[in-house]
Amino acid sequence: MNWSSSIDGAFPKPLRVILRGVGQVFFCCNALTGLIFLVALYIGGLSAGAAATVGVITSTVTAYLLGFSEDDIDAGLYGFNGTLVGPCLFLFLEHSPQLWLYVVLASILSTVVLAAMMRILQPYNVPASTSPFVLTCWMFMIAVYAFDSFSRGAILPTPLIPSEVSGVAAVPVDMWVTALTKGVAEVMFADSIIVGILFLTGIAIVSLRGAAMALGGAVVGIIVPTLLGANQTLIEMGLYGFNPVLTMMAIGWVFLKPSGRSAVLALLAGILTVVCQAGLANFLAPVGLPTLTFPFVLVMWMFLFAAAKSKYWSDTAAK
Template sequence: MRSLVQYLLCSTLNGFTQIFLQRHQGCGLLIALAIGFNDHRLLYGALIGVITANAMARCHGYLRADIESGLYGYNAALLGLMITWLLGFTPSAILLTAALSALSSSLQHLLLGHMRERQGLAGYTLPFVLIGWTVLALCTHADSANVRPLTEHSLNQWSALEGILRGMAQVILLSDPLAGLCVFAGLLVSDRRGACWALCGSAVGIYAALLISAAEADALEGLASYNPALAALALSQVHRSSLAPTLGIVLSIIGGQVFGRFGIPPLTMPFILACWAVTLTMRHSQRQPHLQPAG
């Protein structure tokens, strides 16, 4: 019984921490607390997603180590957050979260198999994005698919710092700087270098948004900085040089602008595309034959 409780606790907390590409239960607890302190209904939705996805993975006989690591839970956690944010914590939202979380588990299994057996690219949050776009398209009765009321912000030293923290929080669909601080603390516990790169990515994202003449309220809300934060965090874990995460920040900012121009909710797709582009570039450069000097 004790081992079962430990398994459930471990897989659930890691489901939260894998949103930020970590495997640390303390980090996962801080992320869950950040959500719960802002809106306990969002936490309930995320928990339903994680538990359902993990249960589906267990029923299909997927690797126990992957389930415990949270690899099947994090996309479902994000889906639970988004669906609850759109529809509230209602019976229909609960059923939709459970059904789509189970679907995300199967899709994640395919992506993991492709990555491991064929050396494919990491899927990251692709199941969340693909299913999330479908949900946003179907929820036509929602006031606006990816727009939340913005608080008026005036640019100063403190609002800039709050905006950077909001960029961290927007990964989990929150706009509270205290939630971002909680996320940053969790990342510091798990990966100090990655935490610093994520903070840097969020800061550059805000600065770039202001340079592009975005409204201060939009920029300081963190909506343009969570993708650069994720890209910097992900690439800093794989590449020790600063070049890869820096490229990831730049490409994710460009990707976010492209999605915005076409009116497509970006979700975390700019982050995914930026990481794929950097990874493919690095692979290509490593395969190039080194020229030998003429003797």
């Protein structure tokens, strides 16, 4: 939307770059959208908002200091992984003064990992996306077992052998709004209906198709796990929704030319993301790690690699 671009350009450059980094979590290179996302995070919780702020500033400044592409930095591409690192570590690890240092170090590393992943994937025309955030957070979560100053939080999964789910049932109709909005909000680890609505609003400011893909991913994150017999509580919390949200946005709006065909492909990718998430959750259970957004990253990579071989999408694959 032209008016949102005008507002984006009105922000002072340093602030615009930082806010674009927040917006890029949902592929939105827009400072106004980033501001809405950041305000939403603070509404969801002061710690999460502050951690995201520290993360995006640290990762962006690191990119400047290391001399990475200014065009990429200005577009916010070195900010969104840091934005995710902060709230993630505050969610899964016990809060302590040292945790802030942990967030800063992880945000710095996410920038270095992103640059490395971009270099590796560039010949294949595939984006690194949130893979640096996933790899960095996994490393820091495992590392806490070696340090006395840190300990795992109650939400971090306990290492165990996977077992069959219990509490399987269809999501009640009156819980659909909750599950839909939380499916969007959980992209940034927010367990809040209001945050989900604000995230969708921020995306819609940039693109109605992008918002539609995000909402479609949230719907997939309810219907598919329900049909497959997943745990109802997890579905209602939006934990099966946030990965399909990102997958459908990536395939149906960002990296392939928006069309009816790419929308169908996005739907298929969203469905398979649910299965991939369930598989990865069981795969990671023995080491006690959450899947984070890796199901989205893995499915997106596979579909973009496949699109390059198709006569329908080979000329529209990711830049």
